[in-house]
Amino acid sequence: MTAKKIARRDIADLLNEWSREFGVFVPSRDEGVAKWARWGGGDAGFLEWYRNTVVPPKALFFPPLEEMFSFQKDGDGYHVGQPPPTEDRWLVFGIRPCDARALAVLALTFKDGYQDPYYLARRKNGVLVGLGCTRPYESCFCTSLGISPTDAANVDLMLTDIGDDFLVEAVTDKGKELLSKTSLVQAATGADEARAEEARDAAGARVTRKVDSQGAHEKLRAGFEDKDFWERVSAKCISCGICTFLCPTCYCFDISDELVKKQGARFRSWDSCAFPLYTKMPVENPRREKWRRLRQKVCHKYEFYPDSFDVIACTGCGRCIRLCPVNWDITRVLSSLPAQEQLRLER
Amino acid sequence: MALSDISHRPKFLKEGNVYLPHPAVIEKIVSETIDTKTFHFNFKDEKLREEFTFQSGQFCLLSVLGIGEATFCISSSPTRRDHLECSIKEVGRLTRALHRLGVGAEIGFRGPYGNSFPLDFLKGKNLVFVGGGIGLAPLRSLIWNVIDNRQEYGRIDIIYGARTPADLCFTYDLEAWQQDKTVNMVTTVDRGDEAWKGRVGLVPVVLEEVVPSPDNSVAIVCGPPIMIRFTFPALEKLGFSPEQMLTTLEKRMKCGIGKCGRCNIGNIYVCRDGPVFSYAEISSFISSEY
C-alpha cells in the first residue's frame, strides 16, 4: 500500500486523537529514567531524547506486579473474586523493533498449551505503534539476531524518522484502520521513501556490536559440562535480577499470596533464574552455584528456547549490558565460547 | 517446534482462568508419619466432582489462600474416584499451613497437570516399582490403578523402603499389597528399631537382592534424589535399558503450566513435559542438574 507520512510537529495531536479511543502509553522520563507512562497531553518532547526505556515495554503486558485475583476469608472457606480488569483498548507508541520482536517471542510461551489470560488479554487489547531507531546504543546488537533497528515487524503501525516527518506504514489491518481514521497523515513522496531507506541504512550501520548468535547453539550444547568456562565467566556476576528483569524476552515469575485479616490477593511478580534461591527445594538446590545459574540463563536464551520455539530468546536490545552493575556482557560470553572440535552429539 | 498440545485435556481444564483455584473441602486426614499426612478431599462444585478426571502420575497445585500454593502429586488412583488424595510432607510455610487445617477446611485445587505414566506402554509388561519414603505417593496411584486392572499387566514387584520404620508411608497399603498374592511386596528400612522384624537395607541394595528380571519389564522409580541416583545404575547392572526405567522428576514449581520458567531444564518444563520421564529422556541433563 502507498506509504504515508506525518509531520513531526503533528505527533502530539495524533496522540491526543488516539487518546480519545485508547489509553496511550509513550516514553517519558521520571527523575531522568526513561520509562513508559500514560500520555497526558502537552508536546511530544520525548521524541527529542528517546532512544530506549530502561524497563522494556514488556512491563505493560507482563507487569512487574500483577494481581491475579482477590479473595475473602469466610469461616472455613473463601470467596474468590475475579481478576481486576485490564485496559479495554490501549496503544503503545514508540516501541522499538527489538522490543516489538521480543513481545512476539514472549507470546510463544504465554499462548503455548494453557493460555495465560493476563498477558493475552493485554496483548489482544493492545495496539503497537513502532518507531525505528536513529541512535542505537553502543550496547545494541539487534542486527546479530536477524532484525534491524528499523524493522517494520511485530507492530501494527511503523514509523521511520525522516527528519521533519515520519514515514508511516501500516503493517496489520489494525494499523490500516488506525491510519484511515486520522486526517493528520498525508501521502509520502518518492523522495520521502528514499530518505526512509537512507535512515534505515544509517541506523543499521550504527549497530557496531556483533555476535554470532546462530553459532551459539552448537557451542552451548557441546560445552554444557564445561564447568571451568562457566565458572570463569560467572565470577563477577552478583546474582541480581537486572539483566533478567530488564530483558524484554525474559518471563520467569513468582506467585505470592497476601492475607490481611480477612482480605487477600494472589499476585504474580517478576522472578529471576539468576537468584540463588530460584530453584531451591526442601531437599536440595540444583543450581546453588552461580555458574550453573548463569549457564542456565545463557543456554535458555540461545539453546533451549530455540529448541522449543525455533527462535532465540534475545533481541539484542542491549539493556543487560548497559545496566549491569559489573558490566557482564553476554556478547563477550558468547564470543568466547570455546569452539568445539568434536561432532555434534546425536540425540 | 515444540508446542504443547492440550487438545486432549478435559474441558474443565481448558476453560476459564487457568490460575483460579477450584474450591475443595478436606474430608479426612490420615497421619502417615511424624511429618507426613494424606489429605482426602472433594470439590465443592458437584459438576466438577462428576466431570473431573486425571491419570496416575499427574500432579495438582493446592492452595491455602493467603499463604500460597504448592505442587503435589495426586496419590489416589483414578480407578477409585469417590475422593482425591494428596500426601503432603511438612517442609515449609505452605505445608505447615496445610497441616494445621482440619476436616471441613477449604483448600484451592488446580490441575491435574503434567503428563502421566504411559499405561499403553506398561500394559502386558512386568512392573517393578521402586519407591523411597514419600516417593511412594506418585507410585501408589499407579499401583492401585494397575491392581484394579490386574489382568492387563504381568508380574508386579514392589520394593519400598524408608529411613526408619517410623518413616514408612501408606502402611495400610503396604499391608494390603503384602496380602495380595498377585503382588510381590518387599518392604525395607535403612535402619530398624527394636520392634522391626522385617528387612533392613538400602533400597538400591535390596533391589539387587530381589533381582527383578529385565525381560519384558519396566521399572518405575520414585524417591529422594539420592535414592534415584543409586537405583538407576543398580537397574542398569540388572540389565534394564534406559527406556525401561521411568521416574517422576521433582523440581520447584510455581505455575504448573509451563509459564513461570521455574521448572525449566534444557528445553523441557517438568510441569509441562513431565513429571514422568524415562531415564533415556533425562540422562543427558540429570547428572548436571541433579
Add this chain to the structure above:
Amino acid sequence: MAPTDCLPMKNGIMEQRLRREAKALLEQGKVSCVIGFEAGSLKFTTTPLITGDKDDTQRLVISPFMANNLSVFLTGVKGRVAIVAKGCDSRSIVSLIQDNKVVREDVVIIGVPCSGVIDLTKVEGLVGKDRDEIADITRDGDKVLITVNGDKRECPVQEVLFDNCLACEMPTPQEYDILLGEPTAAAGDKEKAKSREKINSLETMKPDERWAFWRNEFSRCIRCYACRNVCPACFCERCFVEETEPPWVLPIPRWQDSLMFQVVRNLHVAGRCTDCGECERACPVGIPLRSLAREMYDIVGELFSYRAGMDKEAPPLLACYEPTDVEDFIR
C-alpha cells in the same frame, strides 16, 4: 582535593606497578586469585577482573571510572586473594574483617590512592549527551575534559565526581599490604557540603512531602536486589526478604514493600556501610538510595561516634554491647 600532576600519567604508573605486583603474587603462589579491574566492554567503563591466571594480570587497569567496590567478591572466593581497593573499598574490607567474614591474613590489599570516581550520569547531565555519544572524558588534575563532536569542554572535577566521592574521608587505604602511589587528600568541607545537597533537601521537606517523594521513587523499584547484591555489607546467605516464616516483607514490587525492604536493609548494614555509593550507582531505575544510606551513616556517626571500617580490631558496632552502653534512646 586532587593532586596537581596529570592523573592519566599517575594512573599509568600505578597501573604498571599493579600489573607487576599482581603477576608476582600469583607466580610466587602467594595468592590463588587476583581481584581487580579491567577495561569494560562499554565506553568509560571498567569491569571486575577475577582471575587466577598470571597472564590475565596484564589486563588490570587503574581508571577514573573504576566504581565497583570489589570487596563484595571476597566472601565468594576461596584461599588467599589479592584485591585492588580504593579508600572506601578498603574500609569495607576492614568492616568484613571486623565481622569475621574475611580473615586479614587471607587478603593481600593492593591499595589505590583514589582521586575520586567519575559519575557518568553527571557528565551526561552536564553536556546533555548520553555516554556513548561522548567522544572522550579525561581527567586532568582538578579538571575534567569532555569531548563531544570535536568540541572540548572543561569543568571542575567536583561537578562530575560521585556524591560520595565528594564526601570521602579516606581516599587512600589505611589498611593495605601494597600501596600503589602517594596518598591523596580527603575531601574538603566545601565538597562535603556539596555531597549532602540531596540529603539536605530531603531533611528540609515536611513529612508528607518526603513520604510523597519516596513513594514516587520506590514506585519504580522492580526488586532486582542489585542494591543489596553490590553491597559488601550485605553478606547474609539468606536475606530477610527470602524468609517465609514469617514473611517479613513480601517479594513483590509494591512501593510500600520495596520501601520497607530498603529501610530494613539500611538498618541491617548500619555500622557496616562505608558510603561507597554502589547501591545508588547499581540501581537501574535511578532511586537515590545513597540518600538513605548516607543518612544512616551520619546517624551512626552522631549517635555512636563511629565510622565503619576504620579499625579492624574494633568490634562491629551494632553486633556488640558493653554494660556501660547508653540506653536512654531505647524506650
